[in-house]
Amino acid sequence: MLSSISVAVLATGFLAGTVHGAASQAYTWKNVNTGGGGGFVPGIVFNPSAKGVAYARTDIGGAYRLNSDDTWTALQDYVGNTNWNRWGVDALATDPVDTNRVYLAVGMYTNEWDPNNGAILRSTDKGDTWTETALPFKVGGNMPGRGMGERLVVDPNDNSVLYFGARNTQGLWKSSDYGATWAKVTSFTWTGTYFQDSSSTYTSDPVGFAWVTFDSTSGTKGSPTPRIFAGIANVGQSVFKSEDAGKTWSWISGEPMYGFLPHRGVLSPAEKTLYISYGNGAGPYDGTNGTVHRYNISSGVWTDISPTPMASTYYGYGGLSVDLQDPGTLVVASVNSWWPDAQIFRSVDSGATWSALWEWNGYPSINYYYNYDITNAPWLQDNTSSDEFPVRLGWMIEALAIDPFDSNHWLYGTGATIYGGHDLQSWDSTHKVTVKSLAVGIEEMAVLGLIAPPGGPALLSAVGDVGGFYHSSLTTAPAQAFDTPTYGSTNDIDYAGNKPSNIVRSGSSDTDPTVALSTDFGKTWSADYASSSSTPAGKVALSADGDTVLLMTSSSGAMISKFQAAFSAVSSLPTGAAIASDKANNTVFYGGSAGSFYVSTNSGVAFQKTTSLGSSTAVNAIRVHPSVAGDVWATTDTGLFHSTNYGSSFTKIAGGCTAGWSFGLGKASATGSYPVIFGFLTVDGATALFKTEDMGANWQTISDAKHGFGAASANVVNGDMSNYGRVFVGTNGRGIFYGSPSGSLPATSTTSTTTMKTTTSTSSSKTTTTTSVSTTKTTTTTTTSKTSTTSTTSKTTATTSSSATSTATSTPYGQCGGAGYTGPTICPSGWTCTVANPYYSQCTQ
Ligand SMILES: *[C@@H]1O[C@H](CO)[C@@H](O)[C@H](O)[C@H]1NC(C)=O
Ligand SMILES: *[C@@H]1O[C@H](CO)[C@@H](O)[C@H](O)[C@H]1NC(C)=O
Ligand SMILES: *[C@@H]1O[C@H](CO)[C@@H](O)[C@H](O)[C@H]1NC(C)=O
Ligand SMILES: *[C@@H]1O[C@H](CO)[C@@H](O)[C@H](O)[C@H]1NC(C)=O
Numbered sequence: 001m002l003s004s005i006s007v008a009v010l011a012t013g014f015l016a017g018t019v020h021g022a023a024s025q026a027y028t029w030k031n032v033n034t035g036g037g038g039g040f041v042p043g044i045v046f047n048p049s050a051k052g053v054a055y056a057r058t059d060i061g062g063a064y065r066l067n068s069d070d071t072w073t074a075l076q077d078y079v080g081n082t083n084w085n086r087w088g089v090d091a092l093a094t095d096p097v098d099t100n101r102v103y104l105a106v107g108m109y110t111n112e113w114d115p116n117n118g119a120i121l122r123s124t125d126k127g128d129t130w131t132e133t134a135l136p137f138k139v140g141g142n143m144p145g146r147g148m149g150e151r152l153v154v155d156p157n158d159n160s161v162l163y164f165g166a167r168n169t170q171g172l173w174k175s176s177d178y179g180a181t182w183a184k185v186t187s188f189t190w191t192g193t194y195f196q197d198s199s200s201t202y203t204s205d206p207v208g209f210a211w212v213t214f215d216s217t218s219g220t221k222g223s224p225t226p227r228i229f230a231g232i233a234n235v236g237q238s239v240f241k242s243e244d245a246g247k248t249w250s251w252i253s254g255e256p257m258y259g260f261l262p263h264r265g266v267l268s269p270a271e272k273t274l275y276i277s278y279g280n281g282a283g284p285y286d287g288t289n290g291t292v293h294r295y296n297i298s299s300g301v302w303t304d305i306s307p308t309p310m311a312s313t314y315y316g317y318g319g320l321s322v323d324l325q326d327p328g329t330l331v332v333a334s335v336n337s338w339w340p341d342a343q344i345f346r347s348v349d350s351g352a353t354w355s356a357l358w359e360w361n362g363y364p365s366i367n368y369y370y371n372y373d374i375t376n377a378p379w380l381q382d383n384t385s386s387d388e389f390p391v392r393l394g395w396m397i398e399a400l401a402i403d404p405f406d407s408n409h410w411l412y413g414t415g416a417t418i419y420g421g422h423d424l425q426s427w428d429s430t431h432k433v434t435v436k437s438l439a440v441g442i443e444e445m446a447v448l449g450l451i452a453p454p455g456g457p458a459l460l461s462a463v464g465d466v467g468g469f470y471h472s473s474l475t476t477a478p479a480q481a482f483d484t485p486t487y488g489s490t491n492d493i494d495y496a497g498n499k500p501s502n503i504v505r506s507g508s509s510d511t512d513p514t515v516a517l518s519t520d521f522g523k524t525w526s527a528d529y530a531s532s533s534s535t536p537a538g539k540v541a542l543s544a545d546g547d548t549v550l551l552m553t554s555s556s557g558a559m560i561s562k563f564q565a566a567f568s569a570v571s572s573l574p575t576g577a578a579i580a581s582d583k584a585n586n587t588v589f590y591g592g593s594a595g596s597f598y599v600s601t602n603s604g605v606a607f608q609k610t611t612s613l614g615s616s617t618a619v620n621a622i623r624v625h626p627s628v629a630g631d632v633w634a635t636t637d638t639g640l641f642h643s644t645n646y647g648s649s650f651t652k653i654a655g656g657c658t659a660g661w662s663f664g665l666g667k668a669s670a671t672g673s674y675p676v677i678f679g680f681l682t683v684d685g686a687t688a689l690f691k692t693e694d695m696g697a698n699w700q701t702i703s704d705a706k707h708g709f710g711a712a713s714a715n716v717v718n719g720d721m722s723n724y725g726r727v728f729v730g731t732n733g734r735g736i737f738y739g740s741p742s743g744s745l746p747a748t749s750t751t752s753t754t755t756m757k758t759t760t761s762t763s764s765s766k767t768t769t770t771t772s773v774s775t776t777k778t779t780t781t782t783t784t785s786k787t788s789t790t791s792t793t794s795k796t797t798a799t800t801s802s803s804a805t806s807t808a809t810s811t812p813y814g815q816c817g818g819a820g821y822t823g824p825t826i827c828p829s830g831w832t833c834t835v836a837n838p839y840y841s842q843c844t845q
Contacts, residue, residue: 022683025700026743029707032736035377035477036439038466041413042147044399045092050099051405057089059142060733061444072441075127080708081687085114088141091152097159102127105152107139111201122179137170144196145207145282147398148263153212157219165209188249192232207233207282213265231262238262254302264320270327272297279316284396287335290316305351319400325407333397340389346427373436384483447730449492450718453500456521462490470522485512485527492539497583502546508537530561541579545586550604552579560604573607580622584629592619599647613641620661635660653696656684666719678719678727680712687712698748810843817841
């Protein structure tokens with residue numbers, strides 16, 4: 001499918017002949033700083049041979065490299081619309097011999113959400129630049145089991161050799177030329193049959209390989225390492241080894257057969273020991289049982305060294321690391337101890353005994369053996385929460401690494417950020433370490449809405465999983481996410497054109513009304529009692545005077561509320577329509593669906609279809625002039641349309657624009673008479689981020705080879721009405737960017753524009769293809785951004801998720817609910833099902 005898009009793009013340019021590519025204007029791009037994270041970090045890998053070389057991978061926002069000052073640098077910002085799936089990183093390998101080399105296995109989904117195959121990326125400059133080898137199958141950087149690893153490894157004795165353990169039933173793959181070409185290892189015949197559940201194509205795809213680990217002690221420099229271990233997601237035999245450099249393989253006899261899956265297989269070379277963390281789910285959300293095992297390579301003896309006995313555990317194990325400076329010292333984490341918090345254990349005697357990072361001291365008292373430092377990202381704790389045990393250590397801890405050159409330095413990834421510290425050995429002396437948020441530079445939020453209302457703060461953001469923020473500054477991390485009411489995800493945000501300090505947002509909550517209103521630019525909020533906790537979250541538009549809220553939900557369609565009266569259905573606007581409010585006329589709302597435009601002139605009570613937008617079959621976004629009533633724009637699958645008469649009729653903008661997604665208006669230039677328009681569009685056959693200062697007569701490309709912003713259709717864009725040229729781009733997994741012009745406006749062509757008629761058929765087939773990719777991606781924005789990360793647990797406190805279907809009875813302290821959970825939802829008599837977080841509810845007393 002990818003190649004057919006490329007062909008169509010080329011054909012458009014070729015057939016049209018006179019179509020010019022849009023000019024480019026240089027822009028400076030920076031992340032809006034949130035202090036780090038905002039999503040799941042499934043892998044952290046230190047190079048064992050070069051001090052300070054380390055990387056982190058994310059599931060939807062690419063890989064990062066660690067800097068010496070504890071900050072991180074993003075390595076895949078080149079990823080754009082055509083290769084968006086490269087932001088899903090399922091495995092990462094750093095070369096222990098040539099320590100500048102680093103490899104990634106990339107691809108987002110192995111089901112139909114991602115139409116493209118995966119690839120192995122290789123770099124010889126620590127990830128500054130990449131070369132790609134396409135794989136003949138899909139890779140699932142955002143699939144279940146993505147925290148297992150690492151599936152991609154470099155042979156420490158012969159670094160031209162790499163192995164990649166694939167998902168599904170694709171098996172084990174080997175390269176002997178530094179990752180340039182790959183061949184299947186046909187002698188490895190076990191594929192792993194485990195999958196999460198059969199409820200969807202997402203959860204029913206077999207996880208396949210979990211990890212491959214070389215026994216560096218078994219070989220000699222310059223020759224392929226003979227002994228290789230491999231773990232697969234299989235209920236039954238799951239750990240295998242080769243003694244002949246991968247020619248033949250066998251199951252390691254004596255492996256415990258509890259039906260658990262091996263999450264991490266970590267070699268302690270000095271001890272000639274393989275440590276393995278097991279869990280009864282693939283993660284990153286599940287797991288209620290598991291072990292830690294030690295396999296003595298010399299004797300072949302397996303030993304259960306679980307910190308918590310199997311009989312009483314309620315979590316599996318994930319993140320595991322050994323201290324290479326101090327053999328016998330290791331740290332292991334629970335994947336998901338949802339309540340009261342994650343647990344991390346340390347042993348200095350090869351797992352014979354353990355000490356925990358906290359322990360009960362007679363409920364509800366807890367002895368904390370750590371200080372907690374979130375000065376880098378204060379919003380990681382909701383300081384308005386009344387949770388008895390606010391989760392601090394995190395959840396989904398599958399990545400954990402001790403610096404091989406510094407026994408005091410450790411890092412671990414959670415569902416929301418990276419924590420770690422520089423005093424790990426204090427665990428053994430004073431039993432008190434400082435757990436610090438160390439994710440500065442990692443911006444991996446999935447952004448759902450952005451506004452910069454005139455007179456307000458620099459920016460307001462609606463963000464998946466972590467809520468959204470009042471950004472008083474673009475460079476200082478916000479202290480607190482939107483609260484009171486607090487939403488796990490904020491789906492959308494809008495302001496009132498005539499009274500811009502009036503803001504509305506919509507988000508999901510188990511306890512609070514799902515619409516919130518502010519009269520101070522989003523600094524403080526109150527619940528909109530037009531809604532309740534059962535009102536679905538959706539897109540919102542606030543009328544120009546701020547008295548009427550239009551809500552578009554996917555399950556209950558459009559709803560309207562004036563003066564906080566209860567929401568009532570608006571049947572005259574199709575479900576899923578794009579919506580907007582007029583910014584100057586309080587009674588006017590706009591809608592767009594299936595290529596048709598709709599207008600309400602009675603405060604949203606009823607909509608009339610006014611016109612069709614050319615031959616469009618979709619309406620992707622509607623934006624309205626910030627001060628001129630009735631001046632409205634829409635992007636569709638055929639281009640950009642403009643109306644100056646309240647949407648009664650539209651003009652299709654020429655200038656080569658043949659499709660558009662999110663866009664926004666920003667302050668006009670000193671000589672300009674109309675706001676600058678920014679947006680993800682297809683112009684002259686290229687899909688990128690463009691701007692125009694003359695209402696579409698001339699376009700400038702402002703994304704560039706180093707800033708691609710991933711899938712065009714998944715992003716949200718808005719202009720800044722206070723700063724000429726500034727644009728905000730919210731991505732699906734790489735946080736929020738802001739850009740300002742660094743180059744001058746290219747000379748405008750007076751002979752430009754419309755050769756569109758000659759390209760219509762080609763460009764519409766091209767557009768169709770792009771749209772199908774985009775639709776898939778849009779689905780992932782709303783569904784998988786939620787599964788890829790989780791909200792802070794403090795954000796939900798009441799009833800269980802309705803996704804569970806079983807009516808059987810759970811056990812004391814057993815799970816009884818949570819997103820994606822399908823087990824028993826009823827607690828034994830005398831026990832109450834209590835929500836710990838969106839993904840885990842537990843029977844408690
Ligand atoms: C592994 O087994 C060998 C042979 O029995 C023994 O000498 C060695 O101490 C064991 N290693 C560990 C770390 O227990
Ligand atoms: C964990 O699994 C083991 C092996 O099946 C079982 O014996 C044990 O009871 C389980 N633990 C819990 C808490 O259910
Ligand atoms: C939350 O933290 C912020 C920033 O430190 C502070 O301004 C605010 O007063 C705090 N709110 C509560 C309820 O503690
Ligand atoms: C607002 O729009 C309505 C409906 O088009 C129109 O009747 C009314 O005159 C407009 N109000 C203003 C102040 O322009």
